[in-house]
Amino acid sequence: xxxxxMFIALQGVLTADQDIRExxxxxxxxxxxxxxxxxxxxxxVHQGSGFQDIPNKxxxxxxxxxxxxxxxxxxxxxFPADQYYRFHEHWRFVLQRLVFxxxxxxxxxxxxxxxxxxxxxxLGIEADREKxxxxxxxxxxxGVLTLASxxxxxxxxxxxxxxYSRPLRISVFINELDSGFRLLNLKNDSLRKRYDGLKxxxxxxxxxxxxxxxxxxxxxxxxxxxxxx
Amino acid sequence: MSxxxxxxxxxxxxxFPHGHRREEKDSINFSSSVMTSFRIxxxxxxxxxxxxxxxxxxxxxxxxxxxxxxxxLHRITNASNVEEILTESEVxxxxxxxxxxxxxxxxxxxxxxxxxxxxxxxxQEYVEAVSFQYFIKTxxxxxxxxxxxxxxxTEDNKEEEKKLSSDSPSKQKxxxxxxxxxxxxxxxxxxxxxxxxxxCINSVGNGDIDTPFELSQFLCxxxxxxxxxxxxxxYEVSKKLYTLKQSLAKVENACYTLKVxxxxxxxxxxxxxxxxxTEIIDQEDGLS
Numbered sequence: 001x002x003x004x005x006m007f008i009a010l011q012g013v014l015t016a017d018q019d020i021r022e023x024x025x026x027x028x029x030x031x032x033x034x035x036x037x038x039x040x041x042x043x044x045v046h047q048g049s050g051f052q053d054i055p056n057k058x059x060x061x062x063x064x065x066x067x068x069x070x071x072x073x074x075x076x077x078x079f080p081a082d083q084y085y086r087f088h089e090h091w092r093f094v095l096q097r098l099v100f101x102x103x104x105x106x107x108x109x110x111x112x113x114x115x116x117x118x119x120x121x122x123l124g125i126e127a128d129r130e131k132x133x134x135x136x137x138x139x140x141x142x143g144v145l146t147l148a149s150x151x152x153x154x155x156x157x158x159x160x161x162x163x164y165s166r167p168l169r170i171s172v173f174i175n176e177l178d179s180g181f182r183l184l185n186l187k188n189d190s191l192r193k194r195y196d197g198l199k200x201x202x203x204x205x206x207x208x209x210x211x212x213x214x215x216x217x218x219x220x221x222x223x224x225x226x227x228x229x
Numbered sequence: 230m231s232x233x234x235x236x237x238x239x240x241x242x243x244x245f246p247h248g249h250r251r252e253e254k255d256s257i258n259f260s261s262s263v264m265t266s267f268r269i270x271x272x273x274x275x276x277x278x279x280x281x282x283x284x285x286x287x288x289x290x291x292x293x294x295x296x297x298x299x300x301x302l303h304r305i306t307n308a309s310n311v312e313e314i315l316t317e318s319e320v321x322x323x324x325x326x327x328x329x330x331x332x333x334x335x336x337x338x339x340x341x342x343x344x345x346x347x348x349x350x351x352x353q354e355y356v357e358a359v360s361f362q363y364f365i366k367t368x369x370x371x372x373x374x375x376x377x378x379x380x381x382x383t384e385d386n387k388e389e390e391k392k393l394s395s396d397s398p399s400k401q402k403x404x405x406x407x408x409x410x411x412x413x414x415x416x417x418x419x420x421x422x423x424x425x426x427x428x429c430i431n432s433v434g435n436g437d438i439d440t441p442f443e444l445s446q447f448l449c450x451x452x453x454x455x456x457x458x459x460x461x462x463x464y465e466v467s468k469k470l471y472t473l474k475q476s477l478a479k480v481e482n483a484c485y486t487l488k489v490x491x492x493x494x495x496x497x498x499x500x501x502x503x504x505x506x507t508e509i510i511d512q513e514d515g516l517s
Contacts, residue, residue, distance in 0.1 A: 007454030013411045014462050085342035180267035
């Protein structure tokens with residue numbers, strides 16, 4: 001084979017690679033669009049009136065996850081199944097976003113941390129790498145960290161809306177999450193950076209709890225919480 | 230937990246003078262489902278990071294040994310020691326391939342691309358070494374297929390025969406292989422051109438007049454190839470194009486000098502003219 005023939009062959013491979021990436025980008029864009037729509041729905045819970053409406057909003061968000069599933073199914077077909085990590089960078093970000101959204105919905109519904117298996121079920125993908133298009137553990141953890149920031153905000157806004165018990169529950173939840181993350185030996189990568197942000201979320205929530213308890217508002221809240229539920 | 234982590238914890242406590250945190254910490258149930266799953270994550274992440282580190286280490290070993298092979302090949306000064314050095318380099322490259330075999334074993338059943346960044350520098354260096362040796366032997370460019378063919382490993386015992394006898398599609402359990410990606414191959418070949426440039430200058434110094442012209446032609450072909458790919462490839466490839474162009478210019482200038490001065494200066498003095506000429510070129514590079 002002559003040198004020029006070799007390079008022509010290589011060029012062919014590179015072009016094919018570009019084409020695949022182009023296809024993937026298209027689907028990822030659609031996914032990002034849907035993710036933004038879900039986020040818009042869920043943002044409603046931060047407003048005063050939104051607090052009564054949480055189940056409704058979750059229901060709406062869950063409908064959108066149907067679209068997410070469709071997009072992800074089509075994404076799977078765009079590249080060879082055993083080359084997930086070759087193109088991982090393309091959907092990594094949006095997948096983290098979707099994990100966050102799913103985790104937020106689950107939190108609002110049950111006040112528990114979504115498991116990795118549950119997320120993959122909501123998104124219609126696999127939990128294990130061997131089975132196909134899966135959720136990378138780092139992406140899952142990243143999404144969960146975004147949830148922490150969102151909950152810090154929710155704690156503040158629920159006080160504004162007159163719900164004094166929610167920040168206490170969020171505080172317990174986030175502390176457990178924090179202890180969980182402490183178990184991990186993170187490398188000096190992007191996940192580590194995200195994790196370093198967690199302490200500010202913890203701090204914010206503790207400030208809210210502090211403000212409530214110093215004024216005795218948390219006592220009143222525990223009484224009131226029963227009625228609300 | 231690492232020392233770093235400890236420092237972080239301390240800092241954190243400093244910013245919380247009130248005692249809430251302690252109380253809440255104690256209330257956490259360490260056997261809760263969250264903690265249990267995080268313990269699983271811990272294991273998973275550690276396994277992944279360990280594997281990655283092992284691969285980085287292997288990759289580094291591959292790089293070092295490949296570099297040594299390249300230096301060894303540069304020691305070819307005249308026809309008499311070619312055979313000897315080629316044999317020695319073959320032994321060295323076999324050692325490198327043993328390392329690559331370990332990489333392949335490590336990546337068994339994994340998604341190669343997940344750990345690609347760990348091993349890619351080593352593989353590029355290996356391509357550089359193996360293509361350099363191939364060039365010295367055959368005066369042509371080794372193809373990606375040929376590189377990959379050498380990276381199919383079978384268990385050392387009986388199966389060795391099978392490997393020799395055929396490319397039988399019946400894959401045995403004890404077969405590992407690793408494929409150099411086209412991009413790694415291209416980057417390796419781009420680095421090869423730097424070595425060829427050196428070889429060109431060296432060979433003039435050794436009074437070898439034909440090699441520079443052969444090299445110039447060969448580099449030209451490679452340059453054409455890279456130009457054909459242009460910037461359709463990834464960023465790293467286009468970046469190498471610039472260095473390649475410089476190497477090519479050096480070789481072309483060398484050939485020019487040889488042609489012009491070659492007719493008037495006796496062979497043994499040509500080397501001196503040359504070494505001063507290359508110095509000038511190198512200085513120019515330093516400025517740009």
